[in-house]
Amino acid sequence: MSEPTGQPYTIEVERGKIREFARATKARDESYVADEQPVAPPTFLTSAAFWAAPGSAALDATQINWARILHGEQEYVFHGKPPRAGQTLIAQQRVEDQYEKQGRRGGTMRFFVIVTEFRTPDGELVAEGRSTVIETGQPAAS
């Protein structure tokens, strides 16, 4: 089975965005303000959604119900130092796994594991993001 895959998109790792994200996550390290090219905080790539163009989401292909989506887990793996300001990265999403479980309150819960690879323009793998999202059997809010 081929994994549903999104279109690649380009990310400019920006100093100002890193500073804003560091402040929002209550970081104290001086490098975010003092360095010309600070290393991004560990969950900074969450903000890569800013650069995602239509068609870049791998899950579009699977027609899930976004009103019933919960975020279960999030992981970032860095192959060397995390991204730093000034870098250009190419991101691409794919659905790595999907499975179903019976919910405690009835209904079927669908689990999707979505991997985003972040590579240099030369193709070197810099980071991977791995999200587990859950589509509940009933509206999440009911």
Added chain:
Amino acid sequence: MTTTAFDPRAAQPGTAIPDFVDAPSTRTDYVRYQGASGDMNPIHHDEDYAKAAGYPTVFAVGMLAAGILGSYLADLFGPENIRRFKVQFRDQSWPGDVITYGGRVVASRGDELDLELQATRQTGGVHLLGWATVLAAPSN
């Protein structure tokens, strides 16, 4: 809160990550994070929207606490030394919650340390669990 000097080079299995007790969380915290991250789900800032969806009020963005925990680790070990960071979302968190971030070193391999982490509400409930791998030695 200020933390006492933490020496990452002295960390070994069993070493505690000093607790970071955050100030009571505010809607402004949520909005600032949503602006920074680009996640504009109104359930975290629009009171009417949250109530219409059946919640008593807005609730925290899970990735906010994940981000605070991650940035805290980066403060302790250096942003360039983080190699893996994972969170699992548990209980929801609400405005006014006081979240305590902490954990401990559980394993070491050469210069790498594996950590188990948590963010706990003032009720004792677990908001999220975390796992990380960091370099304990200066990388430069």
